[in-house]
Amino acid sequence: MMHFSCDVCGKDMTQDGAERYVLKMEAFAATDPAELTEEDLEADHVEEMARLLNDLEEGEEPPQLLPTCKKMRFDLCPNCFRKFVNDPLGRESASKFDFSPN
Template identity: 45%
Template sequence: MVHFTCDLCGKDLTASADSRFVVKIEVSAAFDPNQIREDDLDDDPMEAVAELLQRDADLSSEDLAAHAPKGFRFDLCPTCRCKFVKDPLGREFVKLFDFSQN
């Protein structure tokens, strides 16, 4: 039997599948860094491809990883689901710990 716990409060949700909520978040670049735009083709197409390859070569593996889509999946109990939908990005929480204004 698959065991489920709330990823926020740790409550055991295994026996209450009807009150378990799943949060799926995917973060991906709003642009495709490998896409060749029409602007790129105005000049020499081979030059554009060469530039693209050079750009990829200049990116470190960390840069590439930063652009790769990243997915998250969380199980939540009904109580934590309510908290999550009110503030999905945790902005209130971030404000509490934002000391940069001091």
């Protein structure tokens, strides 16, 4: 038996007849690969490596390399699905919080 739980709030949705929503997201770099030459790619790569090494030397956390394409799939309970549909990027809820510097 498959087990389903909400990926946002953890609510168990395994029960028969439980409402469940599937959210599929695909994010990718909007650069047209046909416009990139090999030279561009190599230059970027070298620059990126230099930047990484530089950051490492400074004792900083290495930056996370972004994948060019990422597909995600989430199971949502009705409640979280509704919240997502109303505010997909969480902008509304983010602006509600006033983060103080301390």
